[in-house]
Amino acid sequence: MSGNRALHSCKFCLSGLDDFFIDNKRSNSFDPVDHDSLLLKRNEIIFSEGKYPKGIFHIHKGLVKIFKYGKDGKEQIFQICKSGEVIGFRAILSENPYNVNAAALEDNTEICFISKQDFNHYKESNPQLQNRLIQELSTELQEWADFVTDMTQKTVRQRTALALVFLYEAYNEKEINVAREDLANMVGTATESLIRLINEFKKEAIISISARRIKVIDIETLKSIAEA
Amino acid sequence: MSGNRALHSCKFCLSGLDDFFIDNKRSNSFDPVDHDSLLLKRNEIIFSEGKYPKGIFHIHKGLVKIFKYGKDGKEQIFQICKSGEVIGFRAILSENPYNVNAAALEDNTEICFISKQDFNHYKESNPQLQNRLIQELSTELQEWADFVTDMTQKTVRQRTALALVFLYEAYNEKEINVAREDLANMVGTATESLIRLINEFKKEAIISISARRIKVIDIETLKSIAEA
């Protein structure tokens, strides 16, 4: 009965805007590559809850986690954003402060900043973008319902499988290289529980582990565990 | 560290559109009162997952639950919509099928239907509505992050308190009259667990119970339990 949507599939990073940047590389001043870029280490903060946005960020390289602090400061990660994606514009559109945090998931993550003025100017000078935004934002809203249902009704084992399926794709089917703690915060469980579960998967020959790197061996079984 | 946002506060029912109807009562053909209205019994379906929307619905009277079927058909309720609110337009805006269900939460719930054509016509003839929609949808997106954090990190006791606080307001501070099963599906727990918890609250003199009706006695304590 449940949809077959994967965990963390909700596009916190509006892919519908990605080609906005690609288009602009050819035509005008919005090319993010023209802007100064920032090199970040793991856990360096890009923006924080409560602050007002001054602009948006384009990810050049690496991965970024979007999360919120819950009980006892434990992070709940909602999304992992990849290079090419744009983050931090929802708070501009809603005219509220950020209610989530963004930080680099790995070392050598590279981002560039685009000012709120530039973003708003572009938005206002492109009326067709308005409809596109409405459609994309509505689609994202729908996806959150699936995400919540997964998070509340699936077991930790299923959610762990979902997170691995998601990361398998985020890493382009290469080895996954994420801190255990971040992995646990994606799944919404304790680090110890997560470690026990990935060891189960290893024993079942679904994945292999070398230090912190996880290699997915049997993606289909992983998907079936996630959807069970 | 966590925000003080209440459970189910995410406006699945876009209040930003409510006065769209109020305005129109005076000026044109969009008055929902002019349309035929439907009288629903508890659990009668308004729309279902997978179907394509043919229009939107305005709630005249009663309460409507928005939910999704998860594991073993168990409902996860995301939002309770009140009279005056408008539901079912996100699927029109996203151009996807519905991915949630809507049904009457109580007997004698009254809704009216407004066709997709009417809705789209109105949207297109009101350019300022576009910006309003973008702002509202973005705000809702932000609220989902709080909702997920609450659902994954708060205990069942805390979530039960949150749900009661929300319903206290939905019922305008009158007695809450919701099926135990629906209450459990809002909280994301088993019906038995929910019953045990509201009995605890009763013993602590935070609420009183007469048959299925729940009267909130000490709203402040309830709020502090929810936010602990």
Next chain:
DNA sequence: CGGCCGCTTGATTAGATTCAACCGTCGTGG
């Protein structure tokens, strides 16, 4: 009156958290 449905309670079980300890690696400073 009978049966069904929603509600309630008790007992048991299972899943996951928590606490505690330990290991290995890396980077730093004496």
Next chain:
DNA sequence: CCACGACGGTTGAATCTAATCAAGCGGCCG
């Protein structure tokens, strides 16, 4: 150059929360 400490990762044991299973209650409707 080595010692130390910090940090991330791992394992085991105990605990606890909440789910599940089973049974019984009460009211309402046909």
